[in-house]
Amino acid sequence: MMAACFAIIIIVLISSFMCVRSGNKKFGLSILPIALVPLGHMLGSQILLRLNNSSIVPEMAAMSIVTAVDVAAFVAASAVLIVCSKSFFKRKSMRSSYCTILTCFMAILTLVLLINFYGEI
Secondary structure, eight states: OOHHHHHHHHHHHHHHHHHHTTTTTTHHHHHHGHHHHHHHHHHHHHHHHHHHHHHSSOOOHHHHHHHHHHHHHHHHHHHHHHHHHHHHHHHHHHHHHHHHHHHHHHHHHHHHHHHHHHHHO
């Protein structure tokens, strides 16, 4: 799953870079919060590997740490998205639909990452 998270981050960064290069700087910057969800999952998985190797924390507690990190990454990405969307979009209807669609996408991505993570264990 680490390779998939890394690939998602690379795709988001490439698409953001392409939007910035084509002159859509606001749109290019507005999609960057999507990368926070897989980045959080990668960090949470690394925490799990460190905790399981040290045998300090039971496995269920380590799994709940990864879940907490994933949910925290989702909440942080949603908060950054909502705060930054006010400067990207002037019309409220466009801003609310953009935030709704990307928040739903990030929620689905978080659920898929967690389901795959629990399936691997």
